[in-house]
Amino acid sequence: MEVALKLAWLSLAVVHGAPAAVALMPDLVTRLYGVAPGGDLGILIRHRGALFLGLCVACLLAGLDPAARRAISVLVGMSIVGFLLIYVQAGAPAGPLRTIALVDCAALIPLAFVMVAAWRA
Numbered sequence: 001m002e003v004a005l006k007l008a009w010l011s012l013a014v015v016h017g018a019p020a021a022v023a024l025m026p027d028l029v030t031r032l033y034g035v036a037p038g039g040d041l042g043i044l045i046r047h048r049g050a051l052f053l054g055l056c057v058a059c060l061l062a063g064l065d066p067a068a069r070r071a072i073s074v075l076v077g078m079s080i081v082g083f084l085l086i087y088v089q090a091g092a093p094a095g096p097l098r099t100i101a102l103v104d105c106a107a108l109i110p111l112a113f114v115m116v117a118a119w120r121a
């Protein structure tokens with residue numbers, strides 16, 4: 001069970017990896033989001049990438065430290081479910097946001113697994 005949990009946490013870190021990468025590689029802002037990296041929106045997206053980097057690190061920490069799992073599962077859940085709710089409220093637009101929504105939908109599976117395990121412990 002512990003190996004499966006570690007793999008689930010790793011998969012959640014990977015899901016947050018692409019948006020985290022824009023903090024370090026500004027050119028990805030255009031490829032992932034269709035926005036110029038140097039404009040106001042691009043800078044905000046890069047800052048968002050830094051926050052996602054924090055989520056990646058937190059997921060890796062949760063894979064190693066069972067005591068951190070409850071709090072981190074809530075943070076990751078807020079990220080994934082929060083985006084999906086906002087996406088649906090926006091009318092489920094096509095384009096790059098749909099790809100993000102599909103990835104986040106897939107991430108609901110490992111998220112549910114780690115949340116149940118964290119809160120049953």
